[in-house]
Amino acid sequence: MTHSSRTPLQNAQIAVYFCGLIIGTFAISGRIWARHITRKRWQANDYLMVLSYMLVVVMACISLEMVFNSGLGAHRSEIEPHDYYLAARSIGLNSTVVSILMISSTNLIKMSITEFYMQLFPQLWLHRLCRIHLVALSAFTVAEIIAVLTLCTPFEHYWDRSTPGTCNDIISFWLTVGILAVFFGLTCVLLPMPIVWNLKLSRRKRARLMVLFGLGFCICGLTAIRTWVYKVMDYTDLTWGFAHGNMITIIEPALGILAGCIPIMAPCFTILSSRVQTSTKTSAPTRPGTGKGGDNARKSNPFLRLQDQVYPLTDVKCTHNERSTSGSSTEALTEGGSGGAMGGIRVQREIVVNAGYGEERER
Numbered sequence: 611m612t613h614s615s616r617t618p619l620q621n622a623q624i625a626v627y628f629c630g631l632i633i634g635t636f637a638i639s640g641r642i643w644a645r646h647i648t649r650k651r652w653q654a655n656d657y658l659m660v661l662s663y664m665l666v667v668v669m670a671c672i673s674l675e676m677v678f679n680s681g682l683g684a685h686r687s688e689i690e691p692h693d694y695y696l697a698a699r700s701i702g703l704n705s706t707v708v709s710i711l712m713i714s715s716t717n718l719i720k721m722s723i724t725e726f727y728m729q730l731f732p733q734l735w736l737h738r739l740c741r742i743h744l745v746a747l748s749a750f751t752v753a754e755i756i757a758v759l760t761l762c763t764p765f766e767h768y769w770d771r772s773t774p775g776t777c778n779d780i781i782s783f784w785l786t787v788g789i790l791a792v793f794f795g796l797t798c799v800l801l802p803m804p805i806v807w808n809l810k811l812s813r814r815k816r817a818r819l820m821v822l823f824g825l826g827f828c829i830c831g832l833t834a835i836r837t838w839v840y841k842v843m844d845y846t847d848l849t850w851g852f853a854h855g856n857m858i859t860i861i862e863p864a865l866g867i868l869a870g871c872i873p874i875m876a877p878c879f880t881i882l883s884s885r886v887q888t889s890t891k892t893s894a895p896t897r898p899g900t901g902k903g904g905d906n907a908r909k910s911n912p913f914l915r916l917q918d919q920v921y922p923l924t925d926v927k928c929t930h931n932e933r934s935t936s937g938s939s940t941e942a943l944t945e946g947g948s949g950g951a952m953g954g955i956r957v958q959r960e961i962v963v964n965a966g967y968g969e970e971r972e973r
Contacts, residue, residue, distance in 0.1 A: 702769020
């Protein structure tokens with residue numbers, strides 16, 4: 611290549627590929643942690659999702675190699691003719707491998723989500739639909755891989771057009787594959803919706819669940835965008851045109867892994883939110899008091915002593931006059947001196963005791 615620095619598109623590719631790796635790693639790590647928290651044995655959907663993540667890692671590594679060594683993301687005019695021939699041949703070969711890995715990874719994600727539905731919901735009709743969906747996805751994956759391998763005759767002509775051979779209509783092939791991928795993505799999202807909507811929950815909670823299970827709509831949108839990009843791509847400038855579609859090819863399964871792992875990562879979010887609340891309460895003021903500060907203190911420590919109203923003590927002189935009446939007594943209290951003549955207060959109470967309860971009268 612004639613230039614020594616990377617192009618803006620190459621820098622964008624590096625950022626997107628590393629973001630895809632970070633997103634996939636975060637999702638798989640959260641899934642593994644959730645299984646550890648709940649102490650549940652791994653299921654088939656877990657193994658399928660981990661396998662898909664491994665394919666994404668391989669795809670990202672191949673894509674980074676094309677950026678650094680094959681000039682992916684640079685215009686044809688920026689590369690020497692001999693170097694462009696080598697770069698186009700390398701990109702054609704690697705793009706074939708990436709296409710097969712992308713087909714396998716995205717369909718494995720759909721299979722994992724479908725199998726998760728079978729573990730989550732007990733409805734028999736849903737299990738039957740999920741089994742049909744799994745069989746159709748498996749057949750679709752095998753058919754796609756065979757079609758890619760037989761797209762050109764001989765196979766090398768797919769990435770090396772200098773060799774004699776013929777190819778089928780590549781644009782129509784990827785357009786058909788994209789449409790079928792969107793169809794299977796939509797069916798994967800819509801399968802549990804009737805059950806989620808009929809759950810005996812508030813509309814707000816049902817809406818949250820539908821959004822949670824409906825994250826696959828975003829993946830279907832990315833699939834449609836990727837199909838459109840490959841349809842309008844300039845195949846005469848392969849190093850530049852293939853870079854745009856390849857970025858979506860990497861980020862699409864990475865986001866699919868995240869969408870498939872979020873429902874299982876719920877225990878992780880619960881623990882993290884509880885830890886945040888605990889740290890917030892610990893940092894709150896613990897001094898007892900009234901008003902807003904006192905309320906915060908009681909919330910952070912429920913065992914604080916309440917600030918009851920205080921009654922001051924006074925000196926009281928008492929004289930007791932008891933009457934031998936049946937079930938009653940008279941008590942005379944004098945405050946400030948003996949007798950009312952000195953300006954004191956005389957309080958006389960009569961307590962009448964009945965069987966089982968008492969009645970007090972002041973006069």
